[in-house]
Each structure stands twice: as C-alpha cells, then as structure tokens.
Amino acid sequence: MNPLIRVNKLCKSFPGVRALHEVHFELMAGEVHALMGENGAGKSTLMKILAGVYTRDTGEMRVDGQPVEFASPRDAQAMGIGIIHQELQLMNHLSVAQNIFIGREPRKGFGLFLDDDKLNAQARDILARMHVNIDPRTAVGTLTVASQQMVEIAKALSFDSRVLIMDEPTSALNDAEIAELFRIIRQLKERGVGIVYISHKMDELKQISDRVTVMRDGEYVATVPTHETSVETIIGMMVGRTLTDIAPAQHTEQKGDIALEVRHLCAGPLVRDVSFELRKGEILGFAGLMGAGRTEVARAVFGADPIESGEVFVKGAKASIRHPCDAVKRGIGYLSEDRKRFGLATGMDVESNIVMSDLGKFLSCNMFLRRAQIRKRALHFINLLAIRTPSATQPVRLLSGGNQQKIVIAKWLERDCDVLFFDEPTRGIDVGAKSEIYKLLRSLAAQGKAIVMISSELPEILRVSDRIVVMCEGRITGELSARDATQERIMHLATQRETLKAA
Numbered sequence: 031m032n033p034l035i036r037v038n039k040l041c042k043s044f045p046g047v048r049a050l051h052e053v054h055f056e057l058m059a060g061e062v063h064a065l066m067g068e069n070g071a072g073k074s075t076l077m078k079i080l081a082g083v084y085t086r087d088t089g090e091m092r093v094d095g096q097p098v099e100f101a102s103p104r105d106a107q108a109m110g111i112g113i114i115h116q117e118l119q120l121m122n123h124l125s126v127a128q129n130i131f132i133g134r135e136p137r138k139g140f141g142l143f144l145d146d147d148k149l150n151a152q153a154r155d156i157l158a159r160m161h162v163n164i165d166p167r168t169a170v171g172t173l174t175v176a177s178q179q180m181v182e183i184a185k186a187l188s189f190d191s192r193v194l195i196m197d198e199p200t201s202a203l204n205d206a207e208i209a210e211l212f213r214i215i216r217q218l219k220e221r222g223v224g225i226v227y228i229s230h231k232m233d234e235l236k237q238i239s240d241r242v243t244v245m246r247d248g249e250y251v252a253t254v255p256t257h258e259t260s261v262e263t264i265i266g267m268m269v270g271r272t273l274t275d276i277a278p279a280q281h282t283e284q285k286g287d288i289a290l291e292v293r294h295l296c297a298g299p300l301v302r303d304v305s306f307e308l309r310k311g312e313i314l315g316f317a318g319l320m321g322a323g324r325t326e327v328a329r330a331v332f333g334a335d336p337i338e339s340g341e342v343f344v345k346g347a348k349a350s351i352r353h354p355c356d357a358v359k360r361g362i363g364y365l366s367e368d369r370k371r372f373g374l375a376t377g378m379d380v381e382s383n384i385v386m387s388d389l390g391k392f393l394s395c396n397m398f399l400r401r402a403q404i405r406k407r408a409l410h411f412i413n414l415l416a417i418r419t420p421s422a423t424q425p426v427r428l429l430s431g432g433n434q435q436k437i438v439i440a441k442w443l444e445r446d447c448d449v450l451f452f453d454e455p456t457r458g459i460d461v462g463a464k465s466e467i468y469k470l471l472r473s474l475a476a477q478g479k480a481i482v483m484i485s486s487e488l489p490e491i492l493r494v495s496d497r498i499v500v501m502c503e504g505r506i507t508g509e510l511s512a513r514d515a516t517q518e519r520i521m522h523l524a525t526q527r528e529t530l531k532a533a
C-alpha cells in the first residue's frame with residue numbers, strides 16, 4: 031500500500047533561515063503520526079508545505095505514490111489535505127457556518143444569492159457528526175478559543191479530508207475538551223484518515239499517536255513507533271543531548287517583605303473576594319481548572335479589568351490601579367496568556383518588541399533611540415532565552431510560535447518589574463526551553479522579585495512554586511506549601527465548588 035503522503039529530501043529556506051534541510055516524512059492511512067521538535071525546528075513549515083501554503087525549494091512530495099505540486103492551499107485541499115493552523119485563522123465577524131464554507135457557500139436563484147438555510151444545515155450536519163454542540167449561526171468572535179478550535183476542525187473536515195494536519199490543536203483546550211478532540215481523532219482514524227499531530231505535550235503523544243517523527247534544527251532525526259519508545263528517548267532525539275535539570279527546583283524557605291497584598295478583591299463573576307499576599311523572592315503558583323478565574327485575578331490587579339471592590343497594596347502602600355499604566359508605574363508586570371492579542375506587535379521586529387515596554391530608558395537627550403544600546407539588550411535576551419531568529423531585526427510574525435512566546439517573556443524581563451504575573455508562560459514552548467524558563471523564574475526569585483505563576487499544568491506548578499493558591503469558580507479554595515502540595519490535593523481544591531446557597 032502506498033503511503034498517503036511521502037516527502038523525501040525536502041528543503042526550504044527563508045531569507046536568512048534554513049528552515050528545512052533534506053527532511054523525510056511519511057503518513058499512512060488510518061495513522062496518527064506525531065511530529066516533534068523544539069521551537070523553530072521546522073514542524074509548522076513542513077506542514078505548511080504539505081498544505082500548499084508554502085512551496086518547497088527542492089525535494090520530492092508524493093500523494094498516493096504520485097508526485098504532486100501545490101501552488102496554493104486550494105490544490106492541497108483538492109487532494110484531500112486539510113490543516114488546522116497553530117494560530118487560528120477564523121474570521122471573527124462571520125458566523126460559524128460562513129467560516130466553515132468560506133468561498134464555497136451554497137447558492138440559489140441561478141447562483142445569484144447565498145443559500146443561508148442550506149449553509150447552516152450543512153454546517154449543522156458536520157458539527158453533529160463531531161458531536162459538537164455549537165449553533166452554526168453564532169459569530170465566531172463570540173466563541174471560546176476551544177469552540178473556535180472545533181470550528182477549525184469542522185472546516186478541515188468539510189473538505190472530506192483524507193489527511194488532517196493539526197498544529198498544536200490543544201494548546202488552548204482544557205482536559206475535557208482534549209478528551210473530546212481525541213474522540214474525534216479516533217473516529218477519523220477509523221475512517222482511514224491520516225492525521226499529523228503536532229504538540230509539545232509528551233503525555234498526549236503517548237496517548238494518541240502511533241508513530242513519532244522527530245526533527246531538530248530543520249533536519250530529520252528519526253521516525254519511531256510511539257509505544258516502543260520512551261519519552262526520555264524522544265526528548266533526547268529532540269534536543270540532541272540529555273536534559274540534566276529534571277530534579278525538582280530548590281524552593282526558598284526564607285522570604286522577604288511583602289511585595290504585593292490583595293484584600294477582598296471582587297471583579298466580575300470570576301473574581302470573588304480574593305485575598306492573598308506575595309513576598310519578595312517568592313514564587314506563588316496559581317492552580318485551578320481553566321475558567322477558574324486565575325487570569326481574571328491577574329488582569330484585575332494589573333488594571334486591565336475594572337475592580338468592583340477590594341484593595342491592593344504594593345510594598346505596604348495602598349495602590350489605586352485603574353489602568354495597566356498605573357500597574358507598570360508601581361513595578362507590576364503581566365505576561366498575558368494570549369500573546370497575539372495582548373503581548374506582541376507582530377508586525378514589528380524582535381528588538382523593538384523586546385524594548386517596547388521601556389522605550390524611555392533608551393531615549394537619549396536628543397530624543398533619538400540609542401540603536402546600539404537597544405541592539406545590545408535585544409541580543410542579551412535572544413541569548414538568555416535561546417530565541418531562534420536570524421537577527422534582532424526579524425519581524426516577530428516570521429518567528430515560530432514558541433519563539434514568539436519567548437519574546438513576550440523577554441519584553442517583561444526588560445521592564446525590570448518587582449512583581450511579575452506569568453500567565454501560562456510555557457504554553458507552546460518545547461521541553462528544553464521549558465526547563466530554561468523554570469530556571470529563569472527561580473533566578474528572578476533569587477534576585478528578590480515576587481512572582482505569580484498561573485499554570486494549568488500541575489507538574490509545572492508543583493515544580494516551580496514555593497506556595498500554591500488554588501482557585502475554583504472565582505474563589506480561592508485553599509493554599510498549600512510546596513512541601514504539602516500534591517496533584518491530588520490541588521485537584522481536590524480545584525473542584526471544590528461553592529454549594530449554591532438559597533437567597
């Protein structure tokens with residue numbers, strides 16, 4: 031049997047970047063094939079070539095054994111290849127059904143009018159097949175990211191794809207939604223669809239994939255059967271070395287003065303009477319299920335959302351924070367979980383993004399930016415965080431997803447805040463870089479910074495935090511010291527819902 035897809039010796043360069051060099055890849059019908067590699071390894075680029083988004087420089091590409099050339103995504107779709115991109119590409123103002131069938135809407139009246147009823151019925155049909163309960167008439171912009179993800183999948187399925195490429199589909203999904211996605215994947219697999227699955231989460235690979243292909247620095251490393259290969263081996267192949275820093279981090283027992291105190295904070299339904307304190311040199315983990323209100327607490331303290339009641343004290347002094355500028359002035363930083371919307375100017379280059387939050391520092395008396403100084407700072411962070419970019423002047427939108435995330439981190443480190451909120455700092459970041467970021471958080475704490483880390487990954491919370499606060503439905507349901515915390519205890523608190531009291 032011919033593989034659905036086979037690529038051989040594929041090469042692709044962008045100006046200044048050799049993204050792919052002689053890469054091999056093969057996908058069988060009914061197979062879930064995971065693609066692994068560090069940030070910037072070339073995973074998305076390879077998949078975009080298969081989906082007709084980019085054209086290759088050299089190399090061979092076959093579908094069903096026949097050589098193919100794709101000039102556009104349309105050509106790939108015609109061969110049954112669908113892709114769900116790492117960054118969602120939906121039109122927010124259009125409805126779910128319009129997004130699914132964009133450019134292929136059914137028409138009536140001799141093709142003069144759109145047939146909305148038929149459009150919605152067809153969309154409803156596809157969503158029903160996926161057992162997803164979304165009204166096809168809803169505007170996509172009003173859906174949660176998870177539902178938007180499902181719409182992307184529906185769109186890919188609407189082409190009757192025989193090949194479905196999923197580029198980090200679970201980065202914004204919670205456990206229940208991931209289970210739902212896996213159910214859909216298994217269903218497709220049974221129908222003989224070949225699936226390419228890209229993720230940085232090792233446990234997902236183990237659960238869902240049949241084979242794994244590992245890439246490093248744009249090159250093919252190996253393809254192995256998932257069930258016969260240990261996670262350590264896969265990581266070893268990805269990073270080309272063994273990771274030494276797997277031991278739990280050192281926690282600080284002695285803490286400094288109180289850097290931030292929040293008393294009885296209320297802000298909308300997901301911030302109900304929240305109180306906590308944070309000391310210098312401490313990393314406070316915020317655990318909870320998605321939607322527990324952790325991001326909302328950070329946003330309220332940072333002045334990004336209005337506060338209804340409650341008080342915030344910074345270094346003992348009461349602070350009235352009505353706007354992020356007030357927060358930044360008082361030395362509070364917030365690394366958003368949504369880098370595209372709040373974190374980055376993706377059209378600007380790497381160095382401008384890094385120094386953007388603190389341009390004042392780089393203004394010389396004649397008001398010209400001190401270019402050389404900016405360059406020096408930018409290179410410092412590119413080194414520190416191992417950001418993969420051909421130069422400091424590369425537009426951020428051309429970096430890989432994980433490297434964009436690192437720029438957001440660099441940007442806030444540059445700002446030199448005393449109190450830092452990190453919201454899902456390692457989302458989309460590869461295993462090697464993750465442990466670098468943990469080390470970085472620890473060293474920031476050792477320098478006396480006060481850190482709040484919000485994370486949905488329990489092992490990460492347990493590993494990094496000195497103390498853990500758990501939230502459920504907008505309330506703090508408990509606090510654990512690093513020594514007492516276990517996954518079970520956290521989960522117990524994270525699901526401690528308020529019993530509804532009669533009014």
Ligand SMILES: Nc1ncnc2c1ncn2[C@@H]1O[C@H](COP(=O)(O)OP(=O)(O)OP(=O)(O)O)[C@@H](O)[C@H]1O
Pocket residue numbers: 044045047048049067068069070071072073074075076116418419428429430431432433458460
């Ligand atoms: N359009 C482009 N122009 C210039 N360089 C690009 C472009 N697209 C990707 N690159 C570069 O090619 C390399 C591979 O990027 P790619 O997005 O394929 O990585 P990835 O493996 O998907 O990483 P991640 O895990 O971070 O998503 C990176 O160095 C990236 O900066």
Ligand SMILES: [Mg+2]
Pocket residue numbers: 073074075116197430431432
């Ligand atoms: Mg990618």
